[in-house]
Amino acid sequence: MAAPLANNHISVDCVVLGFDGESLNVLLSKRSGCDSNGKVFMDYKLPGSLIYQDEDLDDAASRVLKELTGVSDVTLTQFKAFGSKDRTSNLRDVHWLEKEQAKVKRIVTIAYFSLVKLDKTLEKTVNTEVAEWQRLNQLGRLAFDHNLIIAEALKAIRREADNNRALIFNLLPKKFTASQFRMLMEIIYDKQLDVRNFHKKISQLSYIIPLDERQQGVAHRAARYYRFDKKAYSGSR
Amino acid sequence: MAAPLANNHISVDCVVLGFDGESLNVLLSKRSGCDSNGKVFMDYKLPGSLIYQDEDLDDAASRVLKELTGVSDVTLTQFKAFGSKDRTSNLRDVHWLEKEQAKVKRIVTIAYFSLVKLDKTLEKTVNTEVAEWQRLNQLGRLAFDHNLIIAEALKAIRREADNNRALIFNLLPKKFTASQFRMLMEIIYDKQLDVRNFHKKISQLSYIIPLDERQQGVAHRAARYYRFDKKAYSGSR
DNA sequence: ACAAAAGTGTTTAGTATACACCCATGC
DNA sequence: GCATGGGTGTATACTAAACACTTTTGT
Structure with a gap:
C-alpha cells in the first residue's frame, strides 16, 4: 500500500x-x-x-x-x-x-x-x-x-x-404559544406560513397538547400555551 | 486552552x-x-x-x-x-x-x-x-x-x-424498464410498491421519458424502455 | 395452451393551499 | 376607542393508496 x-x-x-x-x-x-x-x-x-x-x-x-x-x-x-x-x-x-x-x-x-x-x-x-x-x-x-x-x-x-x-421542540420552551412555534418554523425553513392552516395543523397533531394556561399581561388578546408530548409523538410514528 | x-x-x-x-x-x-x-x-x-x-x-x-x-x-x-x-x-x-x-x-x-x-x-x-x-x-x-x-x-x-x-438514476442504465426502476426503489426503501400506482407516477413525471424501444427476446411480453432526462428534471423543481 | 412478466383505471381518503374577519387585552 | 396580535372555517386542488384483470411473447 x-x-x-x-x-x-x-x-x-x-x-x-x-x-x-x-x-x-x-x-x-x-x-x-x-x-x-x-x-x-x-x-x-x-x-x-x-x-x-x-x-x-x-x-x-x-x-x-x-x-x-x-x-x-x-x-x-x-x-x-x-x-x-x-x-x-x-x-x-x-x-x-x-x-x-x-x-x-x-x-x-x-x-x-x-x-x-x-x-x-x-x-x-x-x-x-x-x-x-x-x-x-x-x-x-x-x-x-x-x-x-x-x-x-x-x-x-x-x-x-x-x-x-x-x-424542533428542543428549541421551544416547555410551554410555547402557537405563534412562537410558527415563527420558529418560518425561520428554520425560511418560508412564511399561513396562520389559519398552521392552527389547523397543530390542532390535529396528537403530540401538541393545548393547555388551559394563557399569556399574562400582554397588550392584546392573550395567547394559549401548548406543550409537546414526547410520548405521544413516539407513539404516533 | x-x-x-x-x-x-x-x-x-x-x-x-x-x-x-x-x-x-x-x-x-x-x-x-x-x-x-x-x-x-x-x-x-x-x-x-x-x-x-x-x-x-x-x-x-x-x-x-x-x-x-x-x-x-x-x-x-x-x-x-x-x-x-x-x-x-x-x-x-x-x-x-x-x-x-x-x-x-x-x-x-x-x-x-x-x-x-x-x-x-x-x-x-x-x-x-x-x-x-x-x-x-x-x-x-x-x-x-x-x-x-x-x-x-x-x-x-x-x-x-x-x-x-x-x-437514484445514477444507479440505472441509460435505458431502463419500469420494473427495473421499481425494483430498485423497493430495495432502497425496503418497501413493496404497487405496480399500477408506480406506472401512473412515472407517466406523469416529465423527466422520465418513454422510448419506442422495447426489450428483445424475452419469454414474455417485452417491456418498454425509459430514460431519465436530467435537463427536464432540473427544470421541474 | 400455458407460463411469465407487462401493462392498464377508478374510487376513496387524506393532505395542502388559498383566503378575510372577529376577539381579547392594555394603554 | 384604538392599536396589537390571537384565533377561527370552508372550499378547492392535489397526492397517496387500495384494488384485479387483460396483453404480449416464447416455449
Missing part, C-alpha cells in the same frame, strides 16, 4: 442554536489574537478544539463544548466533516493557531449541531467571559470556515427535522 | 453501490493478513485509506477509490465521520494495520458514498485482483466497522434521495 503516513489533526466544532422566542441564536467562543501587523483583534469562532488521542468523537464534542462555554447536557448530532486544505489558511487564523498550539498544517473538523431552549436557566450556564450568544441573521465574519459550517448545520437540521419533528 | 495535541490519523472510506438490474452491490477491497495465531486469512473491507497531509478530503476519496479499485470519475458524497475509539480495536484489524503502517492508535474515517450503473463498461474498470462487487444482502463480516458504515450509507442515501430524486 505504502501510503504516506498522514499526520493530520482532528477537531470537533459545535453549532449550538438557541431560540429565545423571537430569533435563532448561535453560541460563539470569543477569540483574541494578533494579526500579521501585530495588532490585537477580537473576533468569534464556533466552540471547537482538537480531540484527545483516545476519545470518541461524540465525547470530544461534549467535552469541548463544556470547556469552552460552560454548556453541558445537550444532545450533539454529528452532521458533516470539513477538510478543505485551505480552511485554516487565512493569515489571521494561522497566527492564532500558532499561538495556541504547535504549527499545524491542516485541521479536519467534525461538526456537530445542537438545538436548545435559550431560557434564563441556560443563559446562566454560559460563561460570558469566553462565550456569547449572537443572532444568526446578524453574524459577522467568523474564524476559519465557521460561517460555512453554520450554513451547512442549518441545511442538516432541515433535513433531520423532516424525518424527526421532535427535533 | 492547553488541549493536549491530538495526533490522530484520518482516513476516507468509500461505499460504492452499483445496481445490475436485479440487486444492489457494493464494491469491496480484498484484504489478506495474519490473525493472532499467525494463520493467514482473506476477507473484505471498504476501499479506503489514510489521507495525505495536504489533500482535500474529497480529493482523497477519489484518489483512494481509484488506487484501490480502478474506479474513477464517479461522484462521491461525504455522509458521515466515524470516530469511535474502539473502531480499530478488533485483533485481526490491529494486526493488519501494524503490517500496513506504523502502529496506529485510532483512525477517524470520513465516509463517502457513490451510486453507479453496474454495467459491463464499469465491470472492466474494476481491478478484480484487488477488488470485487458483492451483493449487499449477502455480505459477511467486513473489516473494522465497515458493515456499520454501509448501513449508515444506505440511510444517508435515502435521506438524500428524498431531496434529490436524480440521485
